[in-house]
Amino acid sequence: MGDTKKKWFSLNLNRSKSDASCSCGKNETEGNCESKDGYSQVLDVDMSRRSAFKKMTAGLLIGAGAVSSSCSVTKSDDGKEMSQIEWDEYFKGNYKLMTDEDKTNTVDRLTRSYELRTGKSLSMSDKDAEEDVLFGYAFNISKCQGYMDCVNACVEENNQDRDSQMQYIRIHEMKDGKGFNFEEADDNYYHEVPAAGHFYMGTQCFHCDNPPCVEVCPVQATWKEKDGIVVIDYDWCVGCRYCMAACPYDGRRFNWKTPQVPEEEVNKNQHYLGNRLRKKGVMEKCTFCIQRTREGQNPACVEACPTGARTFGNLLDPQSNIRWILDNKKVFRLKEDLGTEPKFWYYMD
Amino acid sequence: MIQMTTKIIGKVMAIALCVSVLSCKGDHEHKYHTIKDKIEAETVSYSGDLSSDVYNETTKTVPVMEEDGTFLIPDRKSQMTSFNCTECHSEPLKSLKEQQVGKKAHWDIKLVHADVKTMNCATCHTGNDMDNLHSLTDQQIDFNYSYKLCSQCHQREFKDWKGGAHGKQLGGWAPPRVSNTCVNCHNPHTPAFEKRWPVRYNTEKVKERK
Numbered sequence: 001m002g003d004t005k006k007k008w009f010s011l012n013l014n015r016s017k018s019d020a021s022c023s024c025g026k027n028e029t030e031g032n033c034e035s036k037d038g039y040s041q042v043l044d045v046d047m048s049r050r051s052a053f054k055k056m057t058a059g060l061l062i063g064a065g066a067v068s069s070s071c072s073v074t075k076s077d078d079g080k081e082m083s084q085i086e087w088d089e090y091f092k093g094n095y096k097l098m099t100d101e102d103k104t105n106t107v108d109r110l111t112r113s114y115e116l117r118t119g120k121s122l123s124m125s126d127k128d129a130e131e132d133v134l135f136g137y138a139f140n141i142s143k144c145q146g147y148m149d150c151v152n153a154c155v156e157e158n159n160q161d162r163d164s165q166m167q168y169i170r171i172h173e174m175k176d177g178k179g180f181n182f183e184e185a186d187d188n189y190y191h192e193v194p195a196a197g198h199f200y201m202g203t204q205c206f207h208c209d210n211p212p213c214v215e216v217c218p219v220q221a222t223w224k225e226k227d228g229i230v231v232i233d234y235d236w237c238v239g240c241r242y243c244m245a246a247c248p249y250d251g252r253r254f255n256w257k258t259p260q261v262p263e264e265e266v267n268k269n270q271h272y273l274g275n276r277l278r279k280k281g282v283m284e285k286c287t288f289c290i291q292r293t294r295e296g297q298n299p300a301c302v303e304a305c306p307t308g309a310r311t312f313g314n315l316l317d318p319q320s321n322i323r324w325i326l327d328n329k330k331v332f333r334l335k336e337d338l339g340t341e342p343k344f345w346y347y348m349d
Numbered sequence: 350m351i352q353m354t355t356k357i358i359g360k361v362m363a364i365a366l367c368v369s370v371l372s373c374k375g376d377h378e379h380k381y382h383t384i385k386d387k388i389e390a391e392t393v394s395y396s397g398d399l400s401s402d403v404y405n406e407t408t409k410t411v412p413v414m415e416e417d418g419t420f421l422i423p424d425r426k427s428q429m430t431s432f433n434c435t436e437c438h439s440e441p442l443k444s445l446k447e448q449q450v451g452k453k454a455h456w457d458i459k460l461v462h463a464d465v466k467t468m469n470c471a472t473c474h475t476g477n478d479m480d481n482l483h484s485l486t487d488q489q490i491d492f493n494y495s496y497k498l499c500s501q502c503h504q505r506e507f508k509d510w511k512g513g514a515h516g517k518q519l520g521g522w523a524p525p526r527v528s529n530t531c532v533n534c535h536n537p538h539t540p541a542f543e544k545r546w547p548v549r550y551n552t553e554k555v556k557e558r559k
Binding site for chain 1: 383384385387388391392393394395396397399400401403404417418505506509512513514515516517518520521522523524526529534542544545546547548549550551
């Protein structure tokens with residue numbers, strides 16, 4: 001790490017012709033390419049003079065804040081620690097490229113920062129994907145009655161903004177005999193359910209095996225994990241919403257405002273890639289409740305469903321319920337012809 | 350001159366072809382044509398550390414052994430408020446009926462399950478052995494294994510339930526599998542789900558966008 005120890009002290013803009021040919025993210029096979037830390041990811045990029053100045057200004061604003069507060073005699077220790085955390089968080093790297101130590105550090109910083117701001121503690125995990133696990137989901141259209149218990153559970157579990165109606169799951173009320181006609185589906189029903197002559201189906205992020213949202217992300221802030229979950233690094237997302245446009249399933253959501261969750265309702269069991277508190281201007285979506293499923297538990301929607309319409313499991317395990325469904329029921333997926341390979345199957349009794 | 354041009358065009362096209370073939374990216378990423386191929390090729394019984402046991406600690410369970418495999422269902426008898434039934438049903442139903450003392454028991458039970466031609470109380474309950482149920486052929490069935498009663502008619506649901514397509518898995522996806530049994534979701538006397546209001550308004554976002 002000799003060369004990267006410089007961190008932010010030497011900018012070395014546009015002059016370093018070091019062996020940066022390795023495009024990171026695909027460097028597992030090429031052993032000699034050392035992973036870049038956040039400072040070098042931010043600063044070691046070839047850039048024009050103009051964009052360099054832009055970035056320097058943005059960085060300086062944070063830096064000035066940090067310097068002024070760390071040198072200030074009037075500011076409390078907590079304030080100084082907070083500035084240090086903000087400084088380190090600003091320069092941290094893409095989660096995908098972090099070493100295990102980096103991951104622990106950022107999780108510690110985020111936990112500490114929450115503690116400093118609210119006085120409450122939370123637990124945040126950075127648990128990696130399990131071996132021999134590929135997550136998949138099945139939805140029984142015959143069983144869903146449109147009760148919406150799943151949506152409530154999801155909002156509470158995943159710390160979604162309470163007043164902008166941020167919801168990962170949509171339940172569509174469809175007329176019998178019309179097929180899957182999303183144009184004519186009622187997504188805003190409010191009457192006793194199930195309504196006669198209708199059926200209900202839910203959509204959310206399908207965690208495609210060939211996800212178009214990942215392809216279009218200009219900063220690689222979203223990717224598919226080894227266990228098949230498509231995740232977002234909320235701190236690397238620039239909020240361009242290309243992924244939202246690329247998703248054929250309306251699976252992604254954007255934070256138009258700073259999400260507000262009452263302190264007493266915050267779910268303190270969090271994962272870096274999952275339900276940790278988001279900020280304004282970043283994407284979010286269903287993560288198959290990564291904070292639960294990586295611990296062996298079912299997602300909140302599956303647990304909340306009173307009809308058993310939702311099944312979650314390990315696609316690779318021949319003994320799992322989801323495998324039995326795929327092998328024995330007549331399953332289908334939405335827009336299969338697009339080749340996105342969603343890991344979310346529908347079936348009927 | 351024309352020959353030269355066609356040669357050049359040919360060369361350019363050949364190079365373009367090479368480039369497009371070579372740049373076919375992510376060979377290991379796109380090893381499989383479909384997700385189904387991937388699942389089949391990488392199938393392996395889960396042998397990791399994760400377990401659903403922690404999430405089902407408070408649920409007392411009994412094992413189900415059917416030909417499709419074994420799993421657990423919640424114990425029923427410990428959940429029934431007035432089990433054993435023989436605490437009251439010490440004599441045959443007929444003599445109890447004749448006594449007519451005090452408030453009627455089970456006054457709130459309505460049988461809305463098939464019709465009277467097909468079923469009545471005695472189709473499942475055994476008059477002279479109230480602590481057990483019985484099958485159509487008078488074989489004794491334990492209250493914990495009441496699914497054996499249901500499956501006499503509901504064969505297709507039974508098959509789906511054993512496999513995991515009907516009903517609900519409790520706790521987690523990780524083994525061991527604990528699934529609700531029929532009576533955990535369906536009241537055996539009125540098995541249909543009732544109409545009710547959704548627990549929340551659906552999102553207005555989609556409406557706004559239109």
